[in-house]
Amino acid sequence: MSRQLTHEEIERQLGDLPGWTREGDAIVATIEAPDFPAAIRIVDEVAEVAEEMNHHPDIDIRWRTTRWLLTTHDAGGLTQLDIEQAHRITEIARRHGAPASD
Numbered sequence: 378m379s380r381q382l383t384h385e386e387i388e389r390q391l392g393d394l395p396g397w398t399r400e401g402d403a404i405v406a407t408i409e410a411p412d413f414p415a416a417i418r419i420v421d422e423v424a425e426v427a428e429e430m431n432h433h434p435d436i437d438i439r440w441r442t443t444r445w446l447l448t449t450h451d452a453g454g455l456t457q458l459d460i461e462q463a464h465r466i467t468e469i470a471r472r473h474g475a476p477a478s479d
Contacts, residue, residue: 379449379456389462390460394479397463403448404459405426406466410475422469432458434466 387404391397397406410416420436422445427433437445445466447459455467467477 378406379452379458381449381452381454382456382460387417387455387460394460394463394467396467399455400446401420403446404463405444405446406463406477408443408445408466408470408475408477410443410470410473413441416441416443417468419466419473419475421438422473423466426465426469430458430462430463432467434462466473 387399391399391404394404394406395407397404399405408419410419416438420438423434423436423445432449437444437446445463448461449456449458453466470477
């Protein structure tokens with residue numbers, strides 16, 4: 378199991394993740410894709426990454442807008458897995474023309 382990050386570690390690493398913010402024991406981002414099929418492609422690609430990492434985000438899809446929530450439930454808060462996955466989600470979204478919103 379990964380260890381929980383400190384508040385300072387989380388804040389410092391969020392500085393490298395535009396569009397991601399902290400909400401309690403989670404980090405969240407809203408990503409708007411160019412269209413609905415692109416949003417689904419992003420979700421599909423992230424699903425592959427989540428399986429590789431054995432770390433699964435909470436995802437909400439509304440037309441072309443996706444909302445991502447990451448936390449490590451078994452650690453009771455945020456871990457490096459969440460930060461790493463946020464970077465991967467951000468990169469996947471960028472490749473599909475969908476930068477994270479601030």
